[in-house]
Amino acid sequence: MxxxxxxxxxxxxxxxxxxxxxxxxxxxxxxxxxxxxxxxxxxxxxxxxxxxxxxxxxxxxxxxxxxxxxxxxxxxxxxxxxxxxxxxxxxxxxxxxxxxxxxxxxxxxxxxxxxxxxxxxxxxxxxxxxxxxxxxxxxxxxxxxxxxxxxxxxxxxxxxxxxxxxxxxxxxxxxxxPVPVSEIEKHLIAASRLSPDDASLAARVSGGSVGRALGLEINWFRQVRDSMVEVIRAGLMTGNISSMLQTSELMNDAKNKDRYEDTIGILESLVRDVFALSKGAERLSIANADIAKSLLELSSGATTEKIERWITEIEELQFNYLVNVNRKVATDGLFVKMARA
Ligand SMILES: [Zn+2]
The missing domain is CATH 3.40.50.300 (P-loop containing nucleotide triphosphate hydrolases)
Structure with a gap:
């Protein structure tokens, strides 16, 4: 049993x-x-x-x-x-x-x-x-x-x-x-055809949910995560609002609309990781440990105040998402605020 x-x-x-x-x-x-x-x-x-x-x-x-x-x-x-x-x-x-x-x-x-x-x-x-x-x-x-x-x-x-x-x-x-990351990882290697690297990544970003880890499309995830890293880079380093707005456009494209919530979730987890790193967290302790090096670079541009404002804005967007706002307008608004926070 x-x-x-x-x-x-x-x-x-x-x-x-x-x-x-x-x-x-x-x-x-x-x-x-x-x-x-x-x-x-x-x-x-x-x-x-x-x-x-x-x-x-x-x-x-x-x-x-x-x-x-x-x-x-x-x-x-x-x-x-x-x-x-x-x-x-x-x-x-x-x-x-x-x-x-x-x-x-x-x-x-x-x-x-x-x-x-x-x-x-x-x-x-x-x-x-x-x-x-x-x-x-x-x-x-x-x-x-x-x-x-x-x-x-x-x-x-x-x-x-x-x-x-x-x-x-x-x-x-x-x-x-939540199920411990190591147990999910073991299970993924046994139950699916993921490589150890992919299994480790899926387990880490699953938040302790076996269901989410199993359902994660790893290639999609890596691709979207790259674009969210660029959003953070624009917000912390380059201030390139037009590239952020292009990303917003893509996120709200009809073919991506079912994945909008997941995409915002990925952005949130990256922002939290950058924050943890800026506070001196161990690289291996963060969810996106496999890209810790580039997140660490970004964290040099982060201040506590700024990241806290970002997290508040992201949480507000997630809440508004539940009440059906216009997502494109909300995403543009979030990115502009991130660049100016
Ligand atoms: Zn029976």
């Missing part, structure tokens, strides 16, 4: 103990950073609860759990549903865009009251639970208060603080931590 999941050994041990002793709480909140495997842990727990062998990983029950065929949504109503896995006693609700819709939670309430189809229990995963608005959360409260004795609910949240206190207090909190 949990053999193919890496990291969070204490959490593994805790869940195993609860399952073996028949004491798995009916309402749980899996809280921890994005991409550390919270959902995979939830399905593994479902296997322990439903498989006659306690989660053998090989039988028909185990292999059907967590396998979903989710249609691409065309409109919000398409997600007013509980998606059942190939094993019909394991289901999941998902947010549509940035919203976990009240319609989905009402469906969940209905499903939660059905008797199990095949097994003697049903397990439902509420993905990105922090995306519930107040009416969704209130609809869920009813189910959390009196879950039918055969129903188990697992709320997944990377920002649990945004959940209503009334929701959090009705769940057993199970915490997940």
């Amino acid at each position: 949990f053999d193919n999941l890496i990291g969070n050994d204490d959490t593994k041990a805790l869940l195993q103990r609860l399952a073996v002793n028949g004491r798995v709480p009916q309402s749980m909140l899996f809280a921890g950073p994005e991409g550390v495997g919270k959902k995979l842990f939830a399905f593994e727990l479902a296997r322990m609860l439903l498989c006659a062998d306690g989660g053998c990983g090989k039988c028909s029950v185990c292999s059907r759990i967590g396998v979903f065929d989710i249609p691409k949504p065309e409109k919000g109503e398409d997600y007013d549903a509980v998606f059942l896995s190939d094993h019909p006693d394991v289901g999941m609700v998902l947010p549509y865009r940035r919203n976990l819709r009240v319609g989905a939670i009402r469906e969940l309430e209905r499903e939660a009251h059905f008797r199990p189809f095949e097994a003697d229990k049903r397990i439902f995963v509420i993905n990105d639970a922090e995306k519930m608005n107040d009416s969704s959360a209130n609809a869920l409260l009813k189910t959390l208060e009196e879950p039918p004795s055969t129903t188990y609910l697992v709320l997944i949240a990377s920002r649990p603080d945004s959940l209503l206190q009334t929701i959090r207090s009705r769940c057993q909190n199970i915490r997940f931590a």
Whole structure:
């Protein structure tokens, strides 16, 4: 059990103990950073609860759990549903865009009251639970208060603080931590075809998220990172605003629009690294350790005040991004401020 999941050994041990002793709480909140495997842990727990062998990983029950065929949504109503896995006693609700819709939670309430189809229990995963608005959360409260004795609910949240206190207090909190870089690196070398250099880079910049490390397109990453290094160089050294604005143009090109958020994330991590280096941090301790030499050069032009202003501006842009501003205008604004800060 949990053999193919890496990291969070204490959490593994805790869940195993609860399952073996028949004491798995009916309402749980899996809280921890994005991409550390919270959902995979939830399905593994479902296997322990439903498989006659306690989660053998090989039988028909185990292999059907967590396998979903989710249609691409065309409109919000398409997600007013509980998606059942190939094993019909394991289901999941998902947010549509940035919203976990009240319609989905009402469906969940209905499903939660059905008797199990095949097994003697049903397990439902509420993905990105922090995306519930107040009416969704209130609809869920009813189910959390009196879950039918055969129903188990697992709320997944990377920002649990945004959940209503009334929701959090009705769940057993199970915490997940970032996975150490060395473990991710080992896993990447074993599980993907990355070279040791690429695996090391992907692991370092993943922020402890196995999912993010596995999903990273390393060539794209290096290319975009180079252009963000140039933005920093312009901001700290050359003051070349027109090259910054060209980069902004490219970032907001239609073909790059899905990667905008990731690109800003790369810029942020570089700025933080430059800051750390300017404060005397060890080269190997930074996320972008493989280009520490050029970042160290840039850090000579950085002052604490300037970098702090940059970070504030970047965070503001990331926040505004959530409320749908015009990204091109926002990026131009950020770069101009960076050059003039
Ligand atoms: Zn099994």
